[in-house]
Amino acid sequence: MAGGLPPFHDSNIEVKIDCLELNNVIDRGEDTSNQFKANFHSVDKLAVEICAFANSDGGSLYIGISDSEDIEGLSKEDVNRLNQWISSTCSSKIAPPLFVKTEILICDGKRILVVYVPKGSDKPYAVNTTEFWVKSGADKRRATREELLRLMQSSGFLFADEIETGAGVTDFDADYFKRFYEQYYTEKVEDIDIPLEKLLENLKLVKNGQLTLAGLLLFGRSPERVKPQFVIKATYYKGNDIHSDEYNDSETIEGRLIEQFEYGVSFIQRNIKGLQKSRNINAPPILEIPKEAFMEAVANAIVHRDYFINAPIFINVFKNRLEIISPGILPNTITEDNIRYGVHIERNPAILSFLERDKKFRYSGRGSGVPRMIWLCRESDVKLDMVNDRNKQIFKVVFHRIPDED
Numbered sequence: 001m002a003g004g005l006p007p008f009h010d011s012n013i014e015v016k017i018d019c020l021e022l023n024n025v026i027d028r029g030e031d032t033s034n035q036f037k038a039n040f041h042s043v044d045k046l047a048v049e050i051c052a053f054a055n056s057d058g059g060s061l062y063i064g065i066s067d068s069e070d071i072e073g074l075s076k077e078d079v080n081r082l083n084q085w086i087s088s089t090c091s092s093k094i095a096p097p098l099f100v101k102t103e104i105l106i107c108d109g110k111r112i113l114v115v116y117v118p119k120g121s122d123k124p125y126a127v128n129t130t131e132f133w134v135k136s137g138a139d140k141r142r143a144t145r146e147e148l149l150r151l152m153q154s155s156g157f158l159f160a161d162e163i164e165t166g167a168g169v170t171d172f173d174a175d176y177f178k179r180f181y182e183q184y185y186t187e188k189v190e191d192i193d194i195p196l197e198k199l200l201e202n203l204k205l206v207k208n209g210q211l212t213l214a215g216l217l218l219f220g221r222s223p224e225r226v227k228p229q230f231v232i233k234a235t236y237y238k239g240n241d242i243h244s245d246e247y248n249d250s251e252t253i254e255g256r257l258i259e260q261f262e263y264g265v266s267f268i269q270r271n272i273k274g275l276q277k278s279r280n281i282n283a284p285p286i287l288e289i290p291k292e293a294f295m296e297a298v299a300n301a302i303v304h305r306d307y308f309i310n311a312p313i314f315i316n317v318f319k320n321r322l323e324i325i326s327p328g329i330l331p332n333t334i335t336e337d338n339i340r341y342g343v344h345i346e347r348n349p350a351i352l353s354f355l356e357r358d359k360k361f362r363y364s365g366r367g368s369g370v371p372r373m374i375w376l377c378r379e380s381d382v383k384l385d386m387v388n389d390r391n392k393q394i395f396k397v398v399f400h401r402i403p404d405e406d
Helices: 019-028 043-055 076-093 145-154 174-185 196-202 213-219 257-271 291-304 349-355 369-379
Strands: 034-037 059-063 101-107 110-117 133-136 139-142 232-237 247-253 313-317 321-327 384-389 394-400
Touching (some): 019 034, 019 059, 019 101, 034 043, 043 059, 043 076, 043 133, 043 139, 076 101, 213 257, 247 257, 257 313, 257 349, 291 313, 291 369, 369 384
Parallel strands (some): 034 059, 232 313
Antiparallel strands (some): 059 110, 133 139, 232 247, 321 394, 384 394
């Protein structure tokens, strides 16, 4: 089982380990998913370890193994005490309460207590109400403010697109909003028996007299003046290396999200090849990557990116591939596997509620886009990769291009 025991997404999963697998885990050493402790003599320290796992991706805590990775074992009294501590920790010391599983393993005549901690579904978890811990490699540390916000987002307690931006009414394009509203709600704002600001509050576009992130990015006059980080950086490199300072085309795409989408798609379209394949020479060329496929990837990057991460979306065109990089990994239990079957979670519901109405954006929000993107690439013999990079905190869609003929 390479890389240790799998992360826990379901607390009902039965996980067992034998002495052979334990020795394999010890040989590999501690990592994000596996932690060794000789013993615990403080219930608070035990709580911190469990909390850090729950706020991250879950993992296994092996008690009875020293820092030098020797199996020291536990006495029966130790096991009884630790089981009581674990029970009280998960029911009262950690909030909200957390369900874990334990197992006693006897190897070389020595007792090892294994604590299986699931990936928490009600993040963030706190020790003694105020201490929030996360895993950092094989170690742990207190969560930063940004990480706390993202943990709350992952559990649906907080949405980045509903947070105030500091932008006021002078940054809001009321005429643009009214045209949009009339077109997609089939009624005029003036005909509604409600003040404009109240309407904007109800639509999650204004909060406490300020534009929310959704209000700014969807209907702001120049969103980049307030939030310059939420743009698209598009580059067509001459080779296959992102570190090269030579490029054929480069653009910082600003404006409202619908404008970023249109210009992002246009940038890709003008920088990839048109192919005749076996078609008549007079027939218009077909793009080497299906347009609907990379449109879906750009739309997903805009709608599902993590707006708690202050970074742009990247469109990188190389000689051998097209990359669309979105800040933030897949949320909650979404994986590279189940996203292929249309499983999705709405990370930015206010933004999505408007963009899915815009015919130019062509996004339904029903989870059918990724399966269709995969099908289009398969039909066109385009290799497609989707990479959920936890280390870099990005999600990357990669379309492999047909190499130039020599």
